[in-house]
Amino acid sequence: MALLPGLTFLLGLVIGLLGFRFGNDLRKGRHVDKLRSNYFRGLNYLLNEQPDKAIEVFLQIAEVDRHTVETHLALGSLFRRRGESDRAIRLHQNLIARPNLTAEQRALALLELGEDYMRAGLLDRAELLFTDLLQLDGYVQPALRQLLAISQQEQDWRRAIDHARRLQQVSGENHASLIAHFLAELAGVARQSGDLPAAELWVQEAIASDPQAVRPRLLAGQLAMARGDWPAALRAFDEALDRQIDVVPEVLPNLIECLQQLGQADRLGERLQAITRRYAGISPVLALSTEIEREQGLAAATQFLSEHLRKHPSVRGLATLVELQIRQDAAAAAPFLSLRGLLNELIQTQSVYRCGHCGFAARTRHWQCPSCKRWESIKLVHGVMGD
Ligand SMILES: [Zn+2]
Incomplete structure (x- = not known):
């Protein structure tokens, strides 16, 4: 039977330890013989796929041999990866309670215990532990990374921003785009609770944090629409498209409304054509076909769309074409009705x-x-x- 991946990892670890221990301690006589015999007993359990018994033996070794703290750490991490968070927690807690640990071993065990708590969903305990670790030189970065993960999991965006900023300072990494997302989350929360001025402030801070980010521009456009500032909204949506053209499907309905509110509906066709030159998807083409239908009629829209689909096939485009066909000739629509049903079903599931x-x-x-x-x-x- 093939060994579990976790066992393979543990075997590698044990074999490495055997080499290390007995290479160093060959002259220490009976103590080494006993230790060696225990290691091989543990190894034997592993080979027989009895990891629990193997782990018991290694725990006994750890009791008598200070150097096996690393074995403990590795075993605990193995428990956690197997989903046995409770066991990993017990192991790491016992390890930390031992008086003979070096400062580094203790800090490593605390880091592991924090990860156990996270895996077990005990985020409060993990947060306290990693906050304590911030006081230890050399562990600020790993502790901050975990605190950042916890605050995101808890959707505590203000705290996430603090941790990300501090991580930037101590690591020299750039987290501007991540911070802009946290600020955008805060803007979204404020907007949902009806506090539009607060949402606006968060959005402006997000733009300042990452001027190239697309999400704050989309939010700025939506907030401008909410307060009826149509020129500002249009500008924000254009800025969003300049930064990431792939937001076309989200921007289009807003863009159309802005132009209508500004009394510039006649410029929509020209704008849509400009967008189709930069964006390969079907959304602006469908909007354009609606525009052509409004200006030149159903036949012109049908012809435009079928020509486009010949070069760029698309299920959504086909569904609209079928729809146009049905409306164009109601008498001959029967064969298209079931096709329309099928296409819509397909679109609903994709x-x-x-x-x-x-x-x-x-x-x-x-x-x-x-x-x-x-x-x-x-x-x-x-x-x-x-x-
Ligand atoms: Zn994913």
């Missing part, structure tokens, strides 16, 4: 957004992947089934 990291599929944009928790890893899918 995900046009996908995470480039973990493959999570979604029908709407998520700035943070709900599955792998990465920011801006979810992208719009193009092509026949996408936008």
Whole structure:
């Protein structure tokens, strides 16, 4: 039977330790013989896929041999990775209670215990522990990284911003784009609670944090629409498109409303044509076909769309074309009705957004992947089934 990946890892660890221990201690006589015999007993359990018994033996060794603290740490991390958080917590707590640890061993055990707490969902305890670790030189960065992860999990965006800023200072890394997302989250919360002036301040801070970020520009546009400032809204949406053309599907309905409110609906066609030159998806083409229908009639729109689809096939485009066909000739519509049903069903089930990291599929944009928790890893899918 093939060994579990965790066992393979542990075997490697034990074999490494055997080499290290007995290479150093060959002249120490009976103590080494006993230790060696215990190691081989543990190794034997591992080979027989009895990890629990093996772990028991290694724990006994750890009791009598100070040098096996590293074995303890590795075993605890193995427990955690196997999903045995309680066991990992007990092991690390026992380790920390030992009086003979060096400062470094103690700090490493605390870091591990914090990760156990996180895995077990005990975020409060993990947070306290990592906050204590911030006081120890040399552990500020790992502690800050964990605190940053915890505050994101708790959606405590103000604290996340503090941790990210401090991490920037101590590591020299650039987290401006991450901080802009946290600020945008705060803006979203304020907007939902109806506090639009506060939302506006968060958005401006997000823009200042990362001037190239697209999300704060979209929010700025939506807030400007809410207060009826149509020129500012239009400017913000243009800035969003300049930064990331893939937000076209989100921007289009807002852009159309802004132009209508400004009495510039006649400029929509020209704007849509400019967008289709920069963006390969079907959304602006469909908006353009609506515009052509309004100006030149159904036949012209049908001709425009079918010509486009010949070069750029798209399920959503086809569904609209079928719709135009049905409206154009109601008498001959019967064969198209079931086709329309099928296409709409297909569209309802397709995900046009996908995470480039973990493959999570979604029908709407998520700035943070709900599955792998990465920011801006979810992208719009193009092509026949996408936008
Ligand atoms: Zn993901």
